[in-house]
Amino acid sequence: MAVLCRLIRARPITSYTVRTFCSPYSTSSPPSSPEIGAISPSLASTKTSDGRNVQWVFLGCPGVGKGTYASRLSKLLGVPHIATGDLVRDELNTKGPLASQLSEIVNQGKLVSDHFIINLLSKRLEVGEAKGESGFILDGFPRTIRQAEILEGVTNIDLVINLKLREEALLAKCLGRRTCSQCGGNYNVACIDIKADDENPAMFMPPLLPPPHCASKLVTRSDDTEHVVKERLRIYNEKSRPVEVFYRKQGKLLEFDLPGGISESWTKLLQVLNLDDHEDKRSAAA
Numbered sequence: 310m311a312v313l314c315r316l317i318r319a320r321p322i323t324s325y326t327v328r329t330f331c332s333p334y335s336t337s338s339p340p341s342s343p344e345i346g347a348i349s350p351s352l353a354s355t356k357t358s359d360g361r362n363v364q365w366v367f368l369g370c371p372g373v374g375k376g377t378y379a380s381r382l383s384k385l386l387g388v389p390h391i392a393t394g395d396l397v398r399d400e401l402n403t404k405g406p407l408a409s410q411l412s413e414i415v416n417q418g419k420l421v422s423d424h425f426i427i428n429l430l431s432k433r434l435e436v437g438e439a440k441g442e443s444g445f446i447l448d449g450f451p452r453t454i455r456q457a458e459i460l461e462g463v464t465n466i467d468l469v470i471n472l473k474l475r476e477e478a479l480l481a482k483c484l485g486r487r488t489c490s491q492c493g494g495n496y497n498v499a500c501i502d503i504k505a506d507d508e509n510p511a512m513f514m515p516p517l518l519p520p521p522h523c524a525s526k527l528v529t530r531s532d533d534t535e536h537v538v539k540e541r542l543r544i545y546n547e548k549s550r551p552v553e554v555f556y557r558k559q560g561k562l563l564e565f566d567l568p569g570g571i572s573e574s575w576t577k578l579l580q581v582l583n584l585d586d587h588e589d590k591r592s593a594a595a
């Protein structure tokens with residue numbers, strides 16, 4: 310982790326310069342065009358052969374549920390869940406000098422610059438390192454080829470889980486997201502009920518409703534409006550699909566089609582990762 314913190318920080322100028330002057334406006338060049346590559350990573354050990362904790366990445370469109378499954382896996386495996394979207398929102402809440410530029414970018418559904426996000430991530434990793442953290446599950450990073458290349462240059466990613474959900478469900482799920490302004494709990498009021506057609510099976514995802522004490526304190530993210538979500542989906546296709554190709558070529562990409570709601574999907578994800586036994590042991594020990 311120390312090497313990762315140092316090197317990742319060394320890439321985008323110095324941390325002082327970045328913190329003070331690095332604009333969150335995007336400067337990244339257009340992504341390279343996608344190609345078809347091999348799949349099938351070797352799954353899933355909870356420690357690598359050199360004894361360190363897992364270093365995994367979650368990819369997937371806005372609203373697919375990266376945060377939900379990354380957070381559950383992080384608890385199961387005892388590694389931090391680092392969501393760059395949360396780091397950006399924390400930065401916005403500090404109301405620092407860049408907050409208004411940042412809010413403009415986020416509320417238009419655009420990506421912040423690679424330098425800016427790498428600086429935020431480096432700072433988060435440094436704080437974790439000081440607390441003795443090891444391993445990670447990254448959620449929302451890398452999102453551009455440049456970010457993937459920088460990460461590749463500084464550490465080994467063991468596995469990349471690409472969560473997939475039908476497009477018609479993604480918008481509804483983003484619009485249904487709610488957070489409790491008091492406890493920070495995440496909920497979703499959307500009920501996805503898609504009938505089967507010639508190509509796809511039916512899909513049912515029940516809402517994840519808040520408990521009564523949160524119900525009156527729910528807030529919606531300012532970038533979860535229909536117009537902005539559609540722009541985020543467009544940008545995902547343009548800038549982040551090539552990242553899927555990048556990892557597919559390395560044989561690290563695990564494609565995971567969500568079969569339905571959280572309980573069904575979580576069970577299947579654990580099976581695919583060979584972690585169902587791991588969870589049984591943990592709950593037995595609890």
Ligand SMILES: Nc1ncnc2c1ncn2[C@@H]1O[C@H](COP(=O)(O)OP(=O)(O)O)[C@@H](O)[C@H]1O
Pocket residue numbers: 370371372393394395397414415418419420421422423426448449450451452453456532541
């Ligand atoms: N890796 C990243 N690169 C650039 N911008 C990012 C990155 N991660 C988060 N952001 C910014 O934070 C916003 C919120 O991120 P996130 O919560 O991950 O959104 P989403 O629900 O679209 O996956 C993004 O729309 C973008 O402006």
